[in-house]
Amino acid sequence: MEQAIEINALQKSYGDTPVLDNFDLSVPSGNIFGLIGPNGAGKSTLIGILTGLLDYDDGQIIIDGLPLTEENELKIKRRVASVLQPPLLFEHFTSNDFLHYICDIYEIPSEGRQPKINSLLNYLGLQEFEYAKINKLSAGSRKKLSFCAAILSKPNILFLDEPFESIDVISIGRMKTILNQLQNKGVTIIITSHILEIVENLCDDIAILHNQEIIAYLDSESRKELQKDASLSEIFESYIEIEKPQDDVLNWL
Numbered sequence: 076m077e078q079a080i081e082i083n084a085l086q087k088s089y090g091d092t093p094v095l096d097n098f099d100l101s102v103p104s105g106n107i108f109g110l111i112g113p114n115g116a117g118k119s120t121l122i123g124i125l126t127g128l129l130d131y132d133d134g135q136i137i138i139d140g141l142p143l144t145e146e147n148e149l150k151i152k153r154r155v156a157s158v159l160q161p162p163l164l165f166e167h168f169t170s171n172d173f174l175h176y177i178c179d180i181y182e183i184p185s186e187g188r189q190p191k192i193n194s195l196l197n198y199l200g201l202q203e204f205e206y207a208k209i210n211k212l213s214a215g216s217r218k219k220l221s222f223c224a225a226i227l228s229k230p231n232i233l234f235l236d237e238p239f240e241s242i243d244v245i246s247i248g249r250m251k252t253i254l255n256q257l258q259n260k261g262v263t264i265i266i267t268s269h270i271l272e273i274v275e276n277l278c279d280d281i282a283i284l285h286n287q288e289i290i291a292y293l294d295s296e297s298r299k300e301l302q303k304d305a306s307l308s309e310i311f312e313s314y315i316e317i318e319k320p321q322d323d324v325l326n327w328l
């Protein structure tokens with residue numbers, strides 16, 4: 076099976092503290108891939124590295140068949156898009172100007188652009204904010220706008236770091252519909268989320284990141300087997316060894 080992303084022996088530390096240690100991961104092409112893990116596990120750090128925003132110390136990364144080197148960086152950036160946490164936006168642009176700017180960067184033809192922008196804004200409940208300055212938008216609207224920008228750039232690989240945080244249920248449903256359509260077109264989607272019910276329903280393969288490495292990789296076969304008797308939350312808890320607090324620890328409440 077072709078891999079959209081291949082990571083070998085990746086090392087990343089902040090100062091003396093390792094976050095990813097001898098880290099390996101492959102994501103199959105066309106997968107909606109869920110990366111889950113406790114707070115501070117390193118999910119955003121990994122997404123930051125894969126989107127070229129963060130440096131790493133050692134290791135090999137191949138994205139869409141191209142080794143992540145300085146030479147390939149621009150080519151890779153043209154093939155991937157991301158929604159980061161917090162989303163990267165230009166605060167003083169209007170929503171509409173921002174989306175046009177993204178289209179310019181990705182050389183999306185100007186003909187037919189506005190109807191595409193409007194249909195996305197409309198579909199995700201952002202139409203009334205078309206001419207609003209981004210710094211006036213709510214947290215959920217900012218995230219949805221960042222999602223629109225990522226979709227407009229027509230990526231081969233889409234990185235979504237906590238895409239559903241602050242989003243209302245109707246918009247979540249619509250984002251999921253868009254993601255399923257993109258998958259049907261062959262796009263690979265990598266999602267980090269703490270909302271395990273969504274990950275469970277939306278994702279194909281799921282990996283658990285903990286203690287600087289992938290401690291479990293659940294492909295569709297192993298998920299079928301494990302999820303006969305347990306939800307993803309229960310599976311997650313069974314893998315993450317967290318010291319249980321004593322029952323009376325919050326008696327002071």
Ligand SMILES: Nc1ncnc2c1ncn2[C@@H]1O[C@H](COP(=O)(O)OP(=O)(O)OP(=O)(O)O)[C@@H](O)[C@H]1O
Pocket residue numbers: 089094112113114115116117118119120121
């Ligand atoms: N710029 C930074 N400098 C120093 N340490 C950092 C920096 N960014 C992240 N860290 C640390 O790296 C570790 C991994 O952080 P990261 O944000 O990647 O985790 P995460 O899995 O995305 O967490 P969460 O689920 O809470 O968003 C944490 O211990 C965090 O404190």
